[in-house]
Amino acid sequence: MNRILAVVRKEFLHILRDRRSLAVAVLMPLAMVLIYGAVMDMELRDLKVGVLDLDRSDRSRELVRAMTSSGFIVAAEHLPGREEIEPGFRQGRFLAALVVPRGYGGDLARGEARVQVLVDGADASTAATVANYLQAVVATVNRDLLREAGLAAPFGARTRIWFNPELVSARFVVPGLVALVLMMICALLTSIAITREKETGTLEQILTTPVTPAQVIAGKVLPYVALGALVCTMVLLAGKWVFGVPMAGSWWLLAAYCLLFIVIALALGLLISARSPSLRVAMMAALMVTMLPTMILSGFVFPIASMPGPLQVVCRLLPATHFLVVLRGIMLKGQSWFPLQTAALVVMAAVLLTLAVRSFRLRLE
Amino acid sequence: MSGEAAVFARGLTRRFGDFTAVESLDLEVAGGEIFGFLGANGAGKTTAIRMLCGLLPPSGGEARVAGCRVGRDTGALKRRIGYMSQRFSLYEDLTVLENLEFFGGVYGLGRAELAARADELLPRLGLDAERGRLTGSLPLGYKQRLSLGCALAHRPRVLFLDEPTGGVDPVARRGFWDLIYEQAAAGVTVFVTTHYMDEAEYCGRVSIMVQGRIVALDTPAGLKARTGGADMQDVFLRLVDA
Numbered sequence: 001m002n003r004i005l006a007v008v009r010k011e012f013l014h015i016l017r018d019r020r021s022l023a024v025a026v027l028m029p030l031a032m033v034l035i036y037g038a039v040m041d042m043e044l045r046d047l048k049v050g051v052l053d054l055d056r057s058d059r060s061r062e063l064v065r066a067m068t069s070s071g072f073i074v075a076a077e078h079l080p081g082r083e084e085i086e087p088g089f090r091q092g093r094f095l096a097a098l099v100v101p102r103g104y105g106g107d108l109a110r111g112e113a114r115v116q117v118l119v120d121g122a123d124a125s126t127a128a129t130v131a132n133y134l135q136a137v138v139a140t141v142n143r144d145l146l147r148e149a150g151l152a153a154p155f156g157a158r159t160r161i162w163f164n165p166e167l168v169s170a171r172f173v174v175p176g177l178v179a180l181v182l183m184m185i186c187a188l189l190t191s192i193a194i195t196r197e198k199e200t201g202t203l204e205q206i207l208t209t210p211v212t213p214a215q216v217i218a219g220k221v222l223p224y225v226a227l228g229a230l231v232c233t234m235v236l237l238a239g240k241w242v243f244g245v246p247m248a249g250s251w252w253l254l255a256a257y258c259l260l261f262i263v264i265a266l267a268l269g270l271l272i273s274a275r276s277p278s279l280r281v282a283m284m285a286a287l288m289v290t291m292l293p294t295m296i297l298s299g300f301v302f303p304i305a306s307m308p309g310p311l312q313v314v315c316r317l318l319p320a321t322h323f324l325v326v327l328r329g330i331m332l333k334g335q336s337w338f339p340l341q342t343a344a345l346v347v348m349a350a351v352l353l354t355l356a357v358r359s360f361r362l363r364l365e
Numbered sequence: 366m367s368g369e370a371a372v373f374a375r376g377l378t379r380r381f382g383d384f385t386a387v388e389s390l391d392l393e394v395a396g397g398e399i400f401g402f403l404g405a406n407g408a409g410k411t412t413a414i415r416m417l418c419g420l421l422p423p424s425g426g427e428a429r430v431a432g433c434r435v436g437r438d439t440g441a442l443k444r445r446i447g448y449m450s451q452r453f454s455l456y457e458d459l460t461v462l463e464n465l466e467f468f469g470g471v472y473g474l475g476r477a478e479l480a481a482r483a484d485e486l487l488p489r490l491g492l493d494a495e496r497g498r499l500t501g502s503l504p505l506g507y508k509q510r511l512s513l514g515c516a517l518a519h520r521p522r523v524l525f526l527d528e529p530t531g532g533v534d535p536v537a538r539r540g541f542w543d544l545i546y547e548q549a550a551a552g553v554t555v556f557v558t559t560h561y562m563d564e565a566e567y568c569g570r571v572s573i574m575v576q577g578r579i580v581a582l583d584t585p586a587g588l589k590a591r592t593g594g595a596d597m598q599d600v601f602l603r604l605v606d607a
Contacts, residue, residue: 002470002473002474002475003470003472003473005470006466006467006469006470006471007467007470009467009470010456010459010463010467010470013458013459013463014456014458017458017459018458200452200454201450201452201454202455202456204420204450204454205448205454205468206454206471207420208418208419208420208443208446208448209443209468209471209472210440210443210444210471210472210473211471
C-alpha cells in the first residue's frame with residue numbers, strides 16, 4: 001500500500017508541476033460546455049428571406065405576412081425582379097427566396113396555387129433547416145385558408161417534444177462532453193504519462209524496485225481517475241447552473257456508469273501506451289482512437305441514424321456511443337434500465353482490459 | 366570471503382533468438398567488495414546486470430544475489446539490491462527531496478523512516494542545500510549523486526552501478542568514488558561497470574567481458590602482471606583486441 005501511495009503522490013506532483021497541461025485539462029472542458037452550449041443552437045432565428053411578389057394581391061401579401069410573423073423569419077427585402085435573386089444569394093443578403101407567381105390570388109381561389117421557394121444550399125445543414133421552416137409556414141397558411149373556407153383539414157399533427165421541450169442544445173451537448181472529458185483525461189493523459197516514463201527510462205528504474213507492475217499502473221492511473229471525476233463534476237455542474245441541464249435520474253447511477261466508462265478509457269490508454277514506441281506516436285494514436293471518434297461518431301453532435309450503414313456499425317463499436325445513450329437517458333429521461341448498453345459496455349471493458357494487461361505484461365518483460 | 370558470496374553466478378546465459386548476449390557467466394563477489402565489471406560496448410555487460418537485478422529472466426544457468434535466487438525470489442531480491450542505470454532515471458520535474466522520497470517510498474519505507482533517511486543521506490551526498498531544488502536544474506554531477514542516493518535509500522546489500530560516472534569531470538568522478546568507498550566500507554557490495562580505466566584501478570577485483578564471455582578476472586595488479594600491461598587501459602586493450 002505504501003508503494004502505491006508513493007507512486008500516486010509522485011504522479012500528483014507531476015500533474016501539479018505541469019501547470020499548463022493541468023489548465024488545459026480543466027479549463028478546456030469548461031470552455032467547451034460554455035461554447036458548445038451557447039453556439040450549438042440548432043435553431044435559426046431572424047432568418048433573412050428575399051421576397052419576390054409578382055402577384056401583388058391581398059392574398060400574396062397575406063402569405064408574406066404569415067411567413068414573417070413566425071418570429072423565425074424576417075423579410076430581408078422585396079425584390080424588384082427575378083434577376084435579383086442570384087446576386088442576393090451570392091452577396092449573402094438572404095439565405096432563401098420566396099417567389100409568389102403572378103395570378104397567385106386567382107389560382108388560390110381555384111385551389112391550384114403554387115409558390116416557389118429557393119434556398120441557398122452552400123451551407124447544407126442551414127439550407128435543410130430553412131427549407132423545413134418555409135414548408136411549415138406554407139402548411140400553416142394552407143390550414144388557415146381551409147378554415148376560412150369553412151373546411152377543416154382532415155387531420156393535423158400536434159407535436160410535443162418531451163425531455164427537452166425547447167430543444168436546448170446544452171442538454172444535448174453536456175452528456176457528450178462528459179464522455180469526451182473522460183476519454184481525454186483517462187485515455188489520452190494516462191497513455192502520455194506512461195509512455196513518457198518509458199521514454200525517459202524511469203519506468204525501468206522503477207521495475208528494479210520491489211514494486212509490481214500492477215502497483216505501478218494502479219498508482220499512475222488513480223490520480224487521473226480523480227482528475228477525470230473532478231472535471232466531469234465541473235462539466236455537469238456548469239451544465240446545470242448555466243444552461244439548466246436537468247438531472248432527472250439518479251446521481252449514483254450516473255456515477256456508476258461514469259466509473260464503468262472510466263475503466264474502458266483507462267484500458268484504452270494503457271493499450272495505447274503499451275503499443276506505442278514513442279511519446280509522439282502515443283499522442284497521435286490516443287487522439288485518433290479516443291478523441292476523434294468520440295466527437296464525430298458517438299452521436300455527440302452528428303446523429304448516428306443519418307450515417308451510412310457501414311459507418312453505423314463502426315459507431316456501435318464505440319464505447320462512447322453506448323455511454324451517451326445511458327447518460328442522456330439518466331439525465332434527461334430519468335431512465336434507470338439499460339440492458340443493451342450495459343452489456344455492450346461491460347463486454348468492451350472486459351475485452352479492452354484483458355488486452356491492455358496482456359500487452360503491458362509483454363512490454364515489461 | 367566470509368560465508369556466502371554477495372553475487373554468485375554459474376553458467377549464467379542469456380540468448381535473444383540466435384544471438385547469445387551473455388554466455389555461461391561464472392563469477393563470485395564477496396560482501397563489501399568493489400567489483401569492476403568491464404567490457405567494450407555491446408559485450409553484454411548491461412544484459413548481465415539486468416539479469417542479476419531480476420529485470421530479465423536468464424535463458425540458462427543459475428545466479429544468486431544477496432542470498433536470493435535470480436529468477437525465483439525476485440521480490441526479495443529487489444528489496445536487497447540498489448540499481449543505478451547509465452541514464453539517470455530521476456524525475457526532472459520533482460525536487461531532490463521528492464525524488465529521494467519517491468524511490469524510498471516504492472521500496473516500502475514509511476514517512477518517518479523516509480524523513481530520517483533523507484536527513485542522513487542528503488548531507489553525505491553533498492545535496493543538503495539543494496533538497497528543495499528541481500532536479501532538472503541541477504548540474505550533471507549532482508544528478509549522479511542524487512541517483513546514487515535514490516539507489517541507496519532503502520539500505521541495499523548489493524549496489525549495481527551501470528556506468529554511473531559518464532560525462533562528468535574528473536573532480537566529480539573522484540567525489541563519486543569516495544561515496545562508493547564509503548558504502549563498501551559499510552559492508553555494501555558494489556558491482557560497477559565503467560569505461561574509465563582509471564576507475565578500474567579503484568576496484569578490488571575486475572572482470573573483462575568480450576562478446577558475452579568473461580576473458581579475465583583478477584585484481585588490477587594481477588591482471589597487469591599477467592598481461593604485461595603498464596596500466597588498466599593497456600590491459601583492457603590487450604585483452605579486448607586479442
